Amino acid sequence: MTTATTSAAWCDANQAYLVAEFSRLKLRLGAEHDERLVAARVEAAHAALPAPAAIDTLTELFGLSAFERDLLLMVAGVEMDAELGRVCAAALGQSQAPRPQATFGLALAALDHSHWSALAAMGPLRRWRLLEVDDSAGLVNGRLRIDERVLHYLAGVNYLDPRLHPLLSPLPAPEIMAEKHRHVCRSVLERLRERASSYPVVLLSGDDVDGQADVAAAVAAHLHVQLYCVQADDLPGHSTEADAFAILWQREAALLGAVLLIHCHDGASSKAVVHLAERGSSPLFIAGRDVPSYKRATIRYAVNKPDGAEQRQLWEQVLGPATMRMSGTVDGVASQFSLSAKAIMTAGAGLRDVAESGSEADSALWNACRSVSRSRLEDLAQRLDPVSGWNDLVLPEAQQRTLRQIAAHAKHRLMVYQQWGFAGKGMRGLGISALFAGESGTGKTMAAEVLANELHLDLYRIDLSGVVSKYIGETERNLRRVFDAAETSGAMLLFDEADALFGKRSEVRDSHDRYANIEVSYLLQRMEAYRGLAILTTNMKAALDVAFSRRLSFVVQFPFPDQQQRESIWRRIFPAAAPVEQLDYAKLARLSMSGGNIRSIALNAAFLAADEGAAVGMKHLLQAAHTEAAKRERPLSDAETRGWV
Structure with missing residues (x-):
């Protein structure tokens, strides 16, 4: 996993060493040179190298024999050294050819320690695409070509293969991390060092996509290698293309000193992912909400979003001393939003100066959190601009008290669940869910707006009549997409037309009845676990199942106004x-x-x-x-x- 040093001194010394090696090859091919002088120049050039030459690093990385090394140098020399090209052309009796070439037959005849297996399909020169053969003239007499990426590497220019550029993105080491993610990093490093001879695949599952990338990037930084990320959906699907990608990547991992992170969105693995996971030998991270196992040895870790207490610690790192001046607001955003360390870093950019100046720092913090967490929900739900306040709401006193209780639950969740220890009494039911029931126009949506304004949250409306599908299992998938996207934002979710899904649950008479009940149970489960506030509206409370109502935190009846x-x-x-x-x-x-x-x-x-x-x-x-x-x-x-x- 090492790579050649690229300082100016090394580049000059590497170039001088190549020139000396080309002179040695010319001598082997019949050019008239002083053998002792050539050997001395090679030795002197080698001694002047501050770090191993690129050809020697490559030879070690891919296990080349002495003959394979010289064969690769000869083909490179035809491209880089005009005189070596003329010597090869003369040896082949092609002095008048417009473009000189090197052949396997010439190498077998002229170079030391030659062996036929050097150009075997599974030998390192061809397996790793270091050399290609134009076999139209046969294996022995066909022109040999060196891959351009490898040619530049030998010359001291090391870069990511352009064929991989559109797919891969470099990821830097994270600036801040949750402590539990640091613990995962330490554990991964220990396991990798224990099994350095045969690296396992590191599987990172959970709901924190950014955190998974941070863990992989931090591990890569400790190993002094670069992490690249690729989306599983972007990998080639055809077997031949998947194999080509795997070969190119493993070659790049060796040449650059790099590791790969594959992010799987839906838990499914493409052929390319399976190929990389089961046939590769370099370190590999595969991340996603639900990551499958593979035949190759694996180690698995859960990487989920930081909880409220951990988010507060991350905010303290980002905001510094200014945290003390806006402690209540920091507690509020830590409780309401489910942000990754990266999202907190992004939201906190520029906020420290605002916080220290004291000018509208609290609202700036809320707005920054809302901004970084919006994008995933925008395509799935309608964002409402809440304009109503408590003075706009005309309801009986009992209903007003219940709405204020809902606001209090949302505001003080971190204190009650984390600081006072109620979360330790069981995780079920910690979400805040409410049912607003009443005729159309009685204030259900306005009440949701009032709560959103009070809590400084985005409000999204989801029409359940549009979510419910006649296709078995599709409703559940639609609901999962909404809740998964909303988890980060901490937004209020307003599910309109709850009657479309939550009518009297039928006895199971067929598969559709069974799946309908599963979908109801799934929504109840997600509402109970949701960190934000989920509100359902209905015009017909009497039609709702009593068992469903019991699982809600609050039920508010909106009467027709007198x-x-x-x-x-x-x-x-x-x-x-x-x-x-x-x-x-x-x-x-x-x-x-x-x-x-x-x-x-x-x-x-x-x-x-x-x-x-x-x-x-x-x-x-x-x-x-x-x-x-x-x-x-x-x-x-x-x-x-x-x-x-």
Whole structure:
């Protein structure tokens, strides 16, 4: 796993050594040189090397014999030394050929310690693609070509093979790590050193993709090698291409001093992954949520997201002394978000100066955490911009108290579960789940917005009617994608139309019934384990299974507003900038409409008034109310609108 030193002094000495070696080969091929002088130059050039020459390193890495070494040098020399090319052409009787060449037959006749197996298909020269043979003229007389990557390596230029560039990404050693991940690093290093003669495959499973990469990169740094990462989906699927990739990578691992991390997204292994895992000999990391085992010896470690206490420690490393001035906020983000060390480092970039200045540091920290954790959910759910506050919410006192309890659970989860030890009493049920039940327009979505604003969280709406699939198992996969993406963000999840999945669970009569019950159980399980707040909404609470309701942390019934509550809603519905004229809120409250309908009426009335160039008045509201009633197919009674105009 060593690689040639690339200092300027070494490069010059390596070049001089190649020139001397080419002179030795010319002598073997019949050129007129002083043998003792050539040998002395070779010896002097070798002695001047501050580190082994590239050809000697390559010979050791791939186990070349003395003849294979000289054969590789001869083919390289034809490309690098014009005189050696002319000598080869003359020896082959091809002095007039436009391009000189080297052949295996020439090497067998001229070089010492020759052996036929040097160009065997499984010999190191051809197995590792160091040399290629144009066999149109036969193995003995065909032109030999050196791989360009190998030619540059011999000249002292070491770089990743361009054929692998599109697939591989270098990963630097992490700046910060969770302590439990450092422990994994130490354990991996011990196991690798114990079995250095035959490295096992290191399997890293769990939910922390960034943490798995950090572990692999930290191990590579301790081994003084470079880590490269490739996505399993990007590896070639055809057997021939998979074999070619495996050969190229193992050659690069030797030439560069590098190790590979393969990230598997869905736990499935392609042919290329299996090939690398079971036939390779260099260190290899395979990471993913659920990583399968392989025939080759493996060691497995779980690498999951840091818990709340560990995240706080990481924030202290990133923010430094400024952590003390925003301790409450740091506790909040550590409790609410499930961030990797890398995500914390990214979110914390630039925050230390803000925190030390004290200017809006708390909100900047929350916004930074929300920003780094959003991307995976954007394609799976609709992000809502929460604009409502507690003053906008018109509900009975009991419901208001329950909503504030939900907020308290979310705010103080780290203290209660970690510092007070409740997490040690069992992990089941530590998630916060709630059911909001009530007719359409009674404030369920607004209440979710209020909680999101209070907790400084993103709010995502998932329409369960769109998640549920008629295909067996597909609903569960859709739910898994949503929860897996949401785990990092700590976002509030608002599942609309819960009735689509959570009706009275049927007795099992066929496979579809059985899988429907499995899907319900799966969602309940994920809600209980989810670090954030998951809310379900339904218009028909009576249709829900009692067993399901028992597994929820909170159930909030949103009643249809009475006349007093409707008047309160009317008084709050118009923004301060909206011009209104002689509105009779007591009369408006006689209109039997939910809060959602009242908002629609107020908005439509505002457009009618704007079109007239007037302030919003009772006549505009009357017209808008009739439009809303027609939409609901429920005409307004005279009692509801008497005296409006």
